[in-house]
Amino acid sequence: MxxxxxxxxxxxxxxxxxxxxxxxxxxxxxxxxxxxxxxxxxxxxxxxxxxxxxxxxxxxxxxxxxxxxxxxxxxxxxxxxxxxxxxxxxxxxxxxxxxxxxxxxxxxxxxxxxxxxxxxxxxxxxxxxxxxxTQMISEEVTEDVESEHAVYKKMKKFRLLGLSDTKKDTYRIKEEITLPGTKESISQILLSEVSGRKLELRPGTDEVTVRGELQVFCLYLSEESKADWVSQVIPYEGKLLCNGLTEGMFYSVEHTLEDTLVDIRMDEDGEMRILGIEGTLLLRMNFYEEQEMELLEDIYSLQEQCIPEKQETVFEELLMQNQSRYKLTERLSLPELKDDVLQVLCSRGEIQIEHTEYREEGIQIEGILHLNFLYLRGDDARPYGSWQGMIPFQHLIECSNLPENVRCTMSHHVDQIQVSMAGSEAVEVRAILAFDAFLRREVELQTIVSVMEKPLDLEQMDKRPGIVGHIVQEKEDLWELAKQYMTTVEGIMNVNELENENVKIGDKLLIFKENMSIL
Structure with missing residues (x-):
C-alpha cells in the first residue's frame, strides 16, 4: 500500500x-x-x-x-x-x-x-x-492511498495556510527635491533626516509593488550663511521581481529604511537648489497562500486488516491579515518652554511596546511613543532648541472571538507625526501609529504516516453475526459503524433506506455483514 x-x-x-x-x-x-x-x-x-x-x-x-x-x-x-x-x-x-x-x-x-x-x-x-x-520547516499531510485491494477511505476537507515563498530584498529609493522660489540656494547641509511613511506592499503576478512616502527635513546654510530649512513629503513607487507570486497572496513583512543620504545638486541654472534624496529599503517578506485539500483521516478494507499509524502535526489556518492604525492626539503642557517656542521645525517618534495581551475581542497593546522635536526660538544667540518626552497609549487590534491557540506576527512603526503649537506653553501632538498583524490559528491534525496490512482473522469473522440491530450513540457516524461491522456506508444506507449519511442519537439501524444475501 x-x-x-x-x-x-x-x-x-x-x-x-x-x-x-x-x-x-x-x-x-x-x-x-x-x-x-x-x-x-x-x-x-x-x-x-x-x-x-x-x-x-x-x-x-x-x-x-x-x-x-x-x-x-x-x-x-x-x-x-x-x-x-x-x-x-x-x-x-x-x-x-x-x-x-x-x-x-x-x-x-x-x-x-x-x-x-x-x-x-x-x-x-x-x-x-x-x-x-525564524526557521522554515516542511510538514507532510496524507491525501490518498493506493492499494491492490479495495479500500474505503474517510476524507475531510481542510483549508490550510502554507508558505509560498520567502524573500529578502532591497528597494533603492532615489528622488529629488527642488527648493521653493522663496528659499535661498544651499551652501552647506547642517542636519538632514529621512524617515519612511505609509509603506504599502501589493503582491502581483511575479512581482511586488512597493509604494510609500519619505518624510524629508533639511536644515542648511545659504550662500549668505543664513540658516534655513525645508520640509517635504516625497511619494515613491516601484516594483520588485518575485517569481511565483500571484495576486491576492497574503504576506508578512519586516522593513527598515537604511543608508539614507541627502546631498546638494545643481539645477538647470547652475544654482545649488536641488536636494538629492536616497535610501535603501530592506525587506524581509514571507508570502502565504491558502490551500484547499481533502486529507485522509481513516481507512479500512473488507479483504485485509488496515492499521493506520498516525502522527500529530500542527498546521496553520488564516485568521486575519490586519493593518491597524491608531490615531493619537495629545495636548502636552510644557511650562518649561513658556514663550520660548516660535515654530516647531521637525518632529520624530519611536514606538516602544510595553505589554501585549490576547483577549477574546482582539489584541490589546500598551506602549509608549517616544517623542522628540526641534523648534525655533526667539533668541538670536540660541535660535534653536530641542525637547523630548514620552506619551503612553493603548490600542486594540480588533479580532472577534480570538482563539487561544493563535500565532501572531506583528510589526509596528510611526506612519505620521506632527507637532504644532497650542498656545505659549503647550503643543499638540498628532500621530498615526501603524500595527501590521498577521494572525494564524493552530490546527492539530492526526496525519496518517503509514498503514500496516495484516490478513483478516477468518475464524473471528465467521463468529460475527450476519445481522445486527444498532442504536446510534453519541459521536457515532455511519463511517465508524461500517468499519466496526465490516460493511460499507452505502450498504447501511441502502438497507435502511437513508437519503444521506446524517444520523442522530437514538436512530435504529439494521446492519448486514457485507456480501450476505437476505432474500
Missing part, C-alpha cells in the same frame, strides 16, 4: 530575544570645527553590520552614526554640526540555539550629549534590541 503525501511549508517563529546596551564616550571637537557654545540636539542611527551565532551567544557588531547640532562660541554664533561614529560589539545570550535564522526585528535608541567644555563633549547612548528568530 502506497501513501500519497503532500508537503506544506511553514515559517516557525521562535521566542524573541531582548537586549539592552549602553555606549559612553568622550568626543573631542576636531581642530577644523569651531568651539561649542551650546548643544542643540544629537541624533544617532545604529547600523548593524554583522550578526552571527557563537556557541550560546549571538555576536552583533556595527556602528552608531551620530550627528550633533550646536551653536558656535564665536562673537557671531552660527549653527554647526559634528559627525562621527561609535563602533560596538555586543554578545547576546541565546537560550537553546538551533538552526534558526536570527534578524534584527526592532531597534530603539536614546542619545544624549552634554558639554564638558567647548572642545570636549560627553556622549551617552542607550540601545534596545529585539531580535527575531
Amino acid at each position: 502506497e501513501i500519497v503525501k503532500r508537503a506544506i511549508r511553514l515559517m516557525h517563529e521562535g521566542k524573541c530575544i531582548y537586549d539592552q546596551f549602553q555606549l559612553d564616550e568622550d568626543y573631542n571637537v576636531p581642530d577644523a570645527k569651531e568651539d561649542v557654545g551650546n548643544v542643540i540636539e544629537g541624533t544617532v542611527c545604529v547600523k548593524t553590520e554583522d550578526m552571527k551565532l557563537v556557541e550560546n551567544y549571538l555576536k552583533i557588531s556595527g556602528k552608531a552614526l551620530f550627528k550633533i547640532l550646536y551653536m558656535t562660541a564665536s562673537l557671531d554664533p552660527q549653527p554647526a554640526v559634528l559627525e562621527g561614529k561609535l563602533p560596538f560589539e555586543e554578545m547576546v545570550y541565546v537560550e537553546q540555539p538551533g538552526e534558526e535564522e536570527y534578524f534584527l526585528k526592532n531597534l530603539r535608541t536614546e542619545f544624549s550629549v552634554s558639554m564638558v567644555h567647548s572642545r570636549k563633549l560627553s556622549l551617552h547612548q542607550l540601545t534596545e534590541l529585539e531580535i527575531g528568530r
